[in-house]
Amino acid sequence: MIHALSGGVGGAKLAVGLAALLSPPELTVVVNTADDFDYLGLHIMPDLDSVLYALAGLNDTERGWGRAGESWVCKDTVTSLGVDNWFALGDKDLAIHILRTEWLRQGLSASQVAAELTGRLGIAHAVLPMSDEPVSTVVLSEGQRIAFQEYFVRLQCRPRADGFEFAGMETAKPQAHWMAEMTSADMQGVVICPSNPYVSVEPILALPGVKDALKRQPVVAVSPIIGGRAIKGPAAKMMAELGHEISPLGVARCYQGLLDGMVIDIEDAALAPQLRDLGLQVTVTQTLMKSRKDSVQLARETLDLLARCRGAS
């Protein structure tokens, strides 16, 4: 039993590779929900949907987010009505948001809704929201508190990130099934997907009890930073603003005390000795996933590294 901790698009790509190699009972994907928000009365779970679309083979690989063959008739109509329409809701995407919002309103938990959606999308592997309780990332910027999607979509990550808060974290609990698995004898380790360390992975890790549980497991991370750049999103910009090194080393320091191994890109091969000095096992390989084949190859190397860490521990 392997757990993959994932944010949105980048993590979803590795999840596709892991799902190709592991049978449904062998893999659980735990997804960040701190990006979730309500928009026009609809409950949007961007990271969860990215993982679901990728696992169902419905994701748009060219645009890099959302669904393939998406159309924007509803969004354009909202715009034509003069409503400030900063979050792009595709017509296909809307179907998920409408059903999820309705099911939550009827009393289903986020996990139950995720299970409904995976089932209906033909996904056999478990995809769990990190928590059934709401947690919301707030970006702290020059004395202001900016809701994450506001920062991410409307402001296109322009404000300087001085730090983050996860509203609701005090009362949130890790998803029950995930935590039960974490303490099971079948657990073989945890993969931290190449997602943003601050706003995608940290909310998962910050849930009460998670770090303690992870310390009892082999944990490997795939670096989301290649050659000083983030493959997608504001991870590198955030690292700079927070005064962290924009490299796999900076990423490894985010996961300090939890990590047993790290997968880094060939471009960063020179950093392998420093990572090993931190006590990590290191795999150097191609980490950029441009195709399903790349995802499967990277997943294979990640699982190999995890097996090595398990053997060493």
Add this chain to the structure above:
Amino acid sequence: MIHALSGGVGGAKLAVGLAALLSPPELTVVVNTADDFDYLGLHIMPDLDSVLYALAGLNDTERGWGRAGESWVCKDTVTSLGVDNWFALGDKDLAIHILRTEWLRQGLSASQVAAELTGRLGIAHAVLPMSDEPVSTVVLSEGQRIAFQEYFVRLQCRPRADGFEFAGMETAKPQAHWMAEMTSADMQGVVICPSNPYVSVEPILALPGVKDALKRQPVVAVSPIIGGRAIKGPAAKMMAELGHEISPLGVARCYQGLLDGMVIDIEDAALAPQLRDLGLQVTVTQTLMKSRKDSVQLARETLDLLARCRGAS
């Protein structure tokens, strides 16, 4: 100041003609809301939307309902997820439903939402929901109680209608602005549009105080029945099931005690003497509205009849 009482598509066609002839301060369209319902968490107001789309020139004149150039991507996606999707939500239509549901959730009244939508759709005439309180038509059928949209859309009007109930009518109030106008010295009369007498017009009339107010005004109705058939919808079938005559005479009897005049189709010219025997002024003309020109012509004849009734009273 003229009031038009309207259901959905048929009434909307006459409203277009009336709006072409009367300036915004001269016309208020009052629309049935007893068909309104919640579907997948969205608040749908079918009659109001039919009137709005027609007045904004956005209605689909070929299909006869909904918006022109509509697409069905979201609906097809919901269906693909295995959800019983009996109510056809178009992608453009959805924009209205999403915004309305959100505005209602924020605390706006149905009237305020209607005003938002008319403004944003560029409609200058007032379109008022009959009430800001919910009223829901229930079809009584062989001992069963069927919600109206269930009967109308899902069951395609197949069950026998033994009668109707308007749940919520006891506590609903007529829309405030409408009632204030009704007692103003500027009122010149009321037009009952060619809508279903039982499920479109009767809910409007059944609101407390409305019939009393109408008795103090000249009132003319345009028959929705031509040659023993309803132009659209189940009006003729309902008349048969309720044991009423399927003719303008049967319609006139629905509005007994309120009506001063009636516009009937040339096909029904032979009934004019019987309607006059009921004390009504009668206009015989082409009542089928196939084009905007037809709507304007019928509106003109209806307003002429109303003026004659006003002169006679």
